[in-house]
Amino acid sequence: MDLSPTETQALVQKTARDYAERAILPRAAAIDASEAIPGDVVRGLGELGLLAVNVPVDLGGSGAGTVAYALAIQEVARACASTAVTMSVTNMVGEAIAHFGTAPQKSRYCPVLAQGDRGLGCFALSEPDAGSDPGAMKTTARRDGDAWVLRGNKQWISGGDAAAVIIVWARTGPIDAGTRGISCFLVPAGTRGLRVGKPEDKMGLRGSHTVALEFADCRVPADALLGRENEGFKVAMMALDGGRIGISSQAIGIARAALEESVRFAKDRRAFGVPIGDHQAIQWKLVDMQTEIDAARLLSLRAAWLKEQRRPFTREASMAKLFASEAAVRVCNDAVQIHGGYGYARDFAAERHLRDARVTTIYEGTSEIQRLVIARSALA
Ligand SMILES: Cc1cc2nc3c(=O)[nH]c(=O)nc-3n(C[C@H](O)[C@H](O)[C@H](O)COP(=O)(O)OP(=O)(O)OC[C@H]3O[C@@H](n4cnc5c(N)ncnc54)[C@H](O)[C@@H]3O)c2cc1C
Numbered sequence: 001m002d003l004s005p006t007e008t009q010a011l012v013q014k015t016a017r018d019y020a021e022r023a024i025l026p027r028a029a030a031i032d033a034s035e036a037i038p039g040d041v042v043r044g045l046g047e048l049g050l051l052a053v054n055v056p057v058d059l060g061g062s063g064a065g066t067v068a069y070a071l072a073i074q075e076v077a078r079a080c081a082s083t084a085v086t087m088s089v090t091n092m093v094g095e096a097i098a099h100f101g102t103a104p105q106k107s108r109y110c111p112v113l114a115q116g117d118r119g120l121g122c123f124a125l126s127e128p129d130a131g132s133d134p135g136a137m138k139t140t141a142r143r144d145g146d147a148w149v150l151r152g153n154k155q156w157i158s159g160g161d162a163a164a165v166i167i168v169w170a171r172t173g174p175i176d177a178g179t180r181g182i183s184c185f186l187v188p189a190g191t192r193g194l195r196v197g198k199p200e201d202k203m204g205l206r207g208s209h210t211v212a213l214e215f216a217d218c219r220v221p222a223d224a225l226l227g228r229e230n231e232g233f234k235v236a237m238m239a240l241d242g243g244r245i246g247i248s249s250q251a252i253g254i255a256r257a258a259l260e261e262s263v264r265f266a267k268d269r270r271a272f273g274v275p276i277g278d279h280q281a282i283q284w285k286l287v288d289m290q291t292e293i294d295a296a297r298l299l300s301l302r303a304a305w306l307k308e309q310r311r312p313f314t315r316e317a318s319m320a321k322l323f324a325s326e327a328a329v330r331v332c333n334d335a336v337q338i339h340g341g342y343g344y345a346r347d348f349a350a351e352r353h354l355r356d357a358r359v360t361t362i363y364e365g366t367s368e369i370q371r372l373v374i375a376r377s378a379l380a
Pocket residue numbers: 089123124125126128129130131132133155156157158159202205210359362363364365366367368369372
């Protein structure tokens with residue numbers, strides 16, 4: 001068993017780390033405070049191939065695989081969680097189109113998403129009354145001649161106001177067909193009838209805008225269908241399996257940043273005449289943080305490796321996402337504690353890490369839903 005990265009994986013990791021340290025980390029606090037990711041940060045990700053790490057080269061991607069993708073997300077999240085989620089969703093959308101799209105859909109959207117300068121990817125599954133249970137969605141798509149007409153509301157859509165293209169799910173079959181009556185569509189930005197809401201006022205991840213989308217008789221041509229009619233739920237589930245590797249990597253990146261800053265602080269800050277790192281209570285916190293991060297990293301990279309080998313990875317992706325996100329919250333909470341009063345103030349990044357980490361146990365399937373997925377496989 002060899003846990004060392006391949007040459008390509010190491011190169012992508014280093015590229016992401018160098019760029020994140022140089023261009024993103026120094027601006028992370030400002031991205032949070034201003035609630036915006038500068039355009040040049042996103043363009044830079046595109047120029048380095050980081051918006052389409054696992055998309056084939058002939059579609060404008062890097063073709064570097066899922067492990068490289070996971071390593072890259074970790075590095076970017078270590079610098080800025082908001083930028084990492086933007087990168088993660090765009091990669092996920094590009095991959096889904098590359099996998100399920102027709103030749104014209106792939107050539108139209110994949111290169112645009114890979115570059116990022118004409119808009120990003122966005123994934124519109126959740127609704128105001130259907131989050132954990134997307135099979136209960138109410139958005140509909142009705143066939144009208146050579147077009148589909150979408151009607152309904154999506155909620156909590158990351159980057160919905162900066163999208164080049166939105167993957168949106170809608171009911172095309174009767175309600176009693178459940179998840180077998182759902183189809184998936186590609187809706188370009190600016191389509192008539194698509195209305196974008198104001199960004200939510202969130203606890204964390206403030207640089208990444210989360211918006212509601214309304215589809216008010218939004219008309220798209222017949223060839224906007226992604227995958228087969230009534231088989232869109234499969235597209236969503238496959239994309240989310242891969243997405244969970246992305247979110248576990250994001251959680252690990254945030255936790256790594258919190259740990260590194262805690263170690264620095266523990267060496268500098270003195271109490272009772274010694275650096276606080278000399279107190280065993282602080283040492284044990286640091287040890288637990290490091291151990292949980294390493295465990296999360298192994299789970300996440302195993303899921304990425306399985307996906308890359310085209311082997312089943314649904315359960316492993318859920319385990320990675322469950323453990324890494326819960327661990328990130330614990331690690332970031334301890335980081336605040338180690339920083340004492342300074343951990344509660346904006347002058348240090350610890351409080352931002354905790355706010356950013358908190359959502360990783362919620363989106364792309366809550367921890368409860370990951371447990372459901374894992375239980376299904378355990379009891380099969
Ligand atoms: C910042 C942010 C960004 C997001 N980005 C996107 C995006 O880009 N695209 C998108 O489609 N969605 C996105 N989401 C939505 C996210 O995926 C949902 O919020 C999440 O799936 C939970 O759905 P919900 O909020 O409706 O909660 P609910 O489904 O109402 O759940 C509420 C609580 O009940 C629990 N629960 C529900 N069902 C069960 C069960 N069967 N067993 C045990 N517990 C259960 C949940 O775990 C949770 O704790 C985003 C959310 C946030 C906060």
